[in-house]
Amino acid sequence: MPGGPHGRFGAGRGMGRGPAGPMFLQACLLVLLHKGKSYGYSLAQDLKQFGFDPARIDISIIYRALRGLEMQGLVETAWDENSLGPQRRMYEITPQGEAVLSAWMQNLHQRKLEIEALESVYDEVTNRHP
Amino acid sequence: MPGGPHGRFGAGRGMGRGPAGPMFLQACLLVLLHKGKSYGYSLAQDLKQFGFDPARIDISIIYRALRGLEMQGLVETAWDENSLGPQRRMYEITPQGEAVLSAWMQNLHQRKLEIEALESVYDEVTNRHP
DNA sequence: ATAACTATTGACATTTTGTCTATAGACAAT
């Protein structure tokens, strides 16, 4: 990936058969909210731990992903009454979100196994002729 | 992934900045050819080890991926003079293909690490409240 | 003739991702 930390998995019909395809970004956001409720710009910063570069990620795609999650009922939102500065919209995962996230984690785990299978075959051949 | 063994990673601008994006299918095919030269229908069968279901994968997308690899100079092809049955077009990885595959493997490895990071955070929160 | 095997290509469609454009408010510092 010459682009670096951008672009996890991309699109395609195979990626999501239903309306709630396992977008990597949405999965990352749900995991962060699984950890605790949060708001847009904070979530964007926290994506750092999953390889995203906060300085380079476009905030509009974060909100787009959050909007998608909300429309799917996987998160619910409310205005934070306690913030001192600019208004903050808090996002919180729903029980449905938790259930879907659990399924997504399984799928991602399967993705990982498939990568490992590929690596295994590749390394096996590569190391066979040192 | 409700679709099961289909659809590895999908598309998107971030997936490939250049013309040779790291398609999972192309990577799988290159690994198989890294192992030894082969032909279309055999490759399709061999994809089984990476989670693809041979009964369900459409052969046209195999040839499309192979065509892409050939156009990128990552494989070269020649008619097999020895086959008894139908004509076979043998595909063989080029040195350039080897170099690109090596880079793709690194990228896929990075993908795996990112999934692991996600799993780590998810499990940490999940197991914290048993 | 039928089946298995083999070689292809292209059109249509879907979906995640990225870039860019645009708007606007709440506070704090100058």
Add this chain to the structure above:
DNA sequence: ATTGTCTATAGACAAAATGTCAATAGTTAT
């Protein structure tokens, strides 16, 4: 008042991996 930081968004355009479906046609063996 101006500027900066922080915060909330939405939408249009574009790219690209993936899947479905349709189509063609040859080589063997049964």
